[in-house]
Amino acid sequence: MAVASGSEVPAQSPPEGPASTGRALGGGALKLIRSFLTLREGSIIVVAIVTTAYFSTNATNFATLSNFKTLLPYFAPLAILGAGEVFVMINGEIDLSIGAVYLLSPFVFYKLNQAGIPLVPAVILSLIVSSLVGVINGFFVAVIGISSFVTTLGMLFTLDGLTLIISHTAPVATPGTSALHVNSFAQVFGGGTYSELIWALVIVVGLQLVLTATRWGVYTVAVGGNRLGSAEAGIRVRLVLIRNFVLCATCAGLVGILEAVRAVTATPDPSGSNDILFQGIASAVIGGTLLRGGSGTVVGALIGALFLGVLHDGLIIKGVSANYLDLYLGLAILIAMSVNVYVQRVRTGSGLG
Amino acid sequence: MAESGEKIVPPTSAPDDVLRVEHITKSFGPTTALRDVNLHLRKGEVLGLLGDNGSGKSTLMKIICGFQKQDSGQMFLHGEPFEPKSVDDARAQGIDTVYQDLALVDELSVYHNMFLRRERVRVPIPLLNNALMRRETRKALDDIGINIPRLDVPVARLSGGQRQAIAVARTVSGEANILLLDEPLAAMGAKEGGMILELIQRLKEKGEVSVMMILHNYAHVFATCDRVNLLQDGVIALDKPTSETSVEELNEIVVEEYRRARQAAIAEDAAARAAASSSSQ
Numbered sequence: 001m002a003v004a005s006g007s008e009v010p011a012q013s014p015p016e017g018p019a020s021t022g023r024a025l026g027g028g029a030l031k032l033i034r035s036f037l038t039l040r041e042g043s044i045i046v047v048a049i050v051t052t053a054y055f056s057t058n059a060t061n062f063a064t065l066s067n068f069k070t071l072l073p074y075f076a077p078l079a080i081l082g083a084g085e086v087f088v089m090i091n092g093e094i095d096l097s098i099g100a101v102y103l104l105s106p107f108v109f110y111k112l113n114q115a116g117i118p119l120v121p122a123v124i125l126s127l128i129v130s131s132l133v134g135v136i137n138g139f140f141v142a143v144i145g146i147s148s149f150v151t152t153l154g155m156l157f158t159l160d161g162l163t164l165i166i167s168h169t170a171p172v173a174t175p176g177t178s179a180l181h182v183n184s185f186a187q188v189f190g191g192g193t194y195s196e197l198i199w200a201l202v203i204v205v206g207l208q209l210v211l212t213a214t215r216w217g218v219y220t221v222a223v224g225g226n227r228l229g230s231a232e233a234g235i236r237v238r239l240v241l242i243r244n245f246v247l248c249a250t251c252a253g254l255v256g257i258l259e260a261v262r263a264v265t266a267t268p269d270p271s272g273s274n275d276i277l278f279q280g281i282a283s284a285v286i287g288g289t290l291l292r293g294g295s296g297t298v299v300g301a302l303i304g305a306l307f308l309g310v311l312h313d314g315l316i317i318k319g320v321s322a323n324y325l326d327l328y329l330g331l332a333i334l335i336a337m338s339v340n341v342y343v344q345r346v347r348t349g350s351g352l353g
Numbered sequence: 354m355a356e357s358g359e360k361i362v363p364p365t366s367a368p369d370d371v372l373r374v375e376h377i378t379k380s381f382g383p384t385t386a387l388r389d390v391n392l393h394l395r396k397g398e399v400l401g402l403l404g405d406n407g408s409g410k411s412t413l414m415k416i417i418c419g420f421q422k423q424d425s426g427q428m429f430l431h432g433e434p435f436e437p438k439s440v441d442d443a444r445a446q447g448i449d450t451v452y453q454d455l456a457l458v459d460e461l462s463v464y465h466n467m468f469l470r471r472e473r474v475r476v477p478i479p480l481l482n483n484a485l486m487r488r489e490t491r492k493a494l495d496d497i498g499i500n501i502p503r504l505d506v507p508v509a510r511l512s513g514g515q516r517q518a519i520a521v522a523r524t525v526s527g528e529a530n531i532l533l534l535d536e537p538l539a540a541m542g543a544k545e546g547g548m549i550l551e552l553i554q555r556l557k558e559k560g561e562v563s564v565m566m567i568l569h570n571y572a573h574v575f576a577t578c579d580r581v582n583l584l585q586d587g588v589i590a591l592d593k594p595t596s597e598t599s600v601e602e603l604n605e606i607v608v609e610e611y612r613r614a615r616q617a618a619i620a621e622d623a624a625a626r627a628a629a630s631s632s633s634q
């Protein structure tokens with residue numbers, strides 16, 4: 001939102017360092033770097049590039065197509081989850097139930113298909129069920145007035161429990177898929193090599209457009225930035241909140257199905273889905289979306305997911321023992337976020353953006 | 354409710370009343386903000402609404418503009434019963450408001466704030482028409498004479514006066530013919546405040562727009578308003594054309610009220626002390 005246009009920034013002397021450095025870079029390059037850093041996603045892009053460059057030079061077989069393919073299923077689902085979460089977070093709320101919706105939706109899909117509903121309609125109905133979870137979240141938050149943290153935490157446990165009940169804690173074979181052969185349904189809904197990537201790119205681009213170029217986006221920022229003022233201006237705050245919870249839950253439901261199709265089975269594993277939840281939120285936060293609301297980007301969530309994916313994959317290629325993986329991942333997130341914040345401070349401190 | 358001694362009669366309705374408010378009451382839990390408010394707004398006039406802090410002026414405006422609902426009482430717009438269901442509804446009927454808190458979103462650009470809830474979109478795909486909004490914002494600000502160099506910066510970066518100018522320009526440049534302005538000059542410098550008053554003067558000369566304005570500065574009241582209403586104790590305690598009253602009279606009423614309250618407090622205090630001393634003997 002409100003990304004400053006490329007209009008001329010009044011020339012300023014560089015804050016420090018020899019002036020010759022600035023001159024050596026050349027006016028054009030300097031301007032390019034400056035306008036790049038005015039992007040809210042600018043700093044995380046830098047961090048992601050540096051990380052990628054590090055692994056490309058230090059880990060053999062990192063910068064290869066086959067490794068890119070192993071990376072995809074790790075980051076594409078997170079990008080979609082993060083994209084939906086960004087809308088809720090810009091509203092100044094949080095949705096902790098995305099992992100649980102992700103867990104539930106393939107089982108809803110399975111049950112509907114078992115009941116005789118064809119594949120694609122069953123997918124659509126499962127997405128509608130997911131969106132109803134969003135309606136319920138939104139209702140409790142916007143109408144009843146319970147905090148979204150509490151509401152969606154309750155929803156998380158409710159749906160986890162529901163999934164365990166309807167699945168009898170047993171994995172099922174995802175309808176329409178087979179381990180031997182990827183049919184056209186599976187090709188589209190997560191089974192094809194680039195299927196999830198395409199879904200992620202389409203959703204991220206589409207939602208970024210919604211955020212920056214439609215009324216929905218303006219109202220989302222407005223409700224997150226000044227809820228009372230938004231209501232005074234006539235914005236229907238409750239509707240905006242509910243709509244964004246619906247969007248977020250629907251994204252989670254879709255990811256659940258894509259992943260179940262890709263894996264050929266759906267497994268009722270709440271601890272795995274909790275991991276997904278936290279990584280989805282981490283993608284949004286790393287991408288520059290503020291927890292306190294009023295500001296965020298969908299493209300940022302994609303890059304945040306990419307960063308997590310690169311880090312995870314790079315560490316594995318480097319042969320880091322599984323026991324150390326989470327430790328390194330956590331530290332790397334902290335370091336990356338510190339760099340991110342620092343770059344942002346430099347950017348705003350020098351009057352850019 | 355009003356005690357029997359001071360029954361308040363609604364002002365006699367004139368045919369050119371655009372807005373009439375009758376027996377409006379509003380409480381917030383134990384706090385009674387409006388006890389029995391009766392007021393009317395004529396076509397083309399500027400009505401100044403005065404009153405102490407906490408006397409219920411903003412509450413009254415929020416009821417008229419559809420943001421809050423009165424507990425009881427009726428309103429009439431152009432003689433017809435008026436029950437706004439929402440801010441949108443009141444706006445569609447020609448009422449727009451500058452709120453005391455300005456209702457701006459810090460994170461949004463100047464022109465997105467200018468068009469908040471009235472965004473200009475393209476057809477057939479309803480994408481925001483930012484170029485058009487930027488242009489119209491520039492024009493509206495130029496009309497008032499307020500200079501804001503860059504329209505694409507978030508309003509968080511603007512000064513208090515600039516923010517207020519945007520809130521006023523947003524309301525005045527719309528299609529409304531009844532404007533409710535809640536302390537529109539509170540953060541303005543002398544020059545910018547003068548510009549806003551001049552703008553209101555110009556609107557008045559056209560005669561199409563009626564304005565109800567909350568002000569604390571009597572100089573502004575006498576410079577701009579045709580009539581003043583004083584809100585006190587939840588009722589309109591004074592309703593006079595500006596030409597028939599004076600700063601002294603308005604001051605006198607406010608101070609008188611203060612004096613009465615003080616004397617009541619002293620008397621109560623004395624009574625309590627007397628009771629205490631008599632019981633201790």
Ligand SMILES: Nc1ncnc2c1ncn2[C@@H]1O[C@H](COP(=O)(O)OP(=O)(O)OP(=O)(O)O)[C@@H](O)[C@H]1O
Binds near residue numbers: 384385404405
């Ligand atoms: N939303 C609310 N909840 C509870 N009490 C409220 C609310 N809004 C107003 N009040 C109370 O109603 C009374 C009138 O408030 P209001 O804001 O209308 O006063 P005002 O005349 O506009 O004052 P000021 O000159 O300070 O702006 C105050 O006692 C205030 O505390």
Ligand SMILES: [Mg+2]
Binds near residue numbers: 411412
């Ligand atoms: Mg007020």
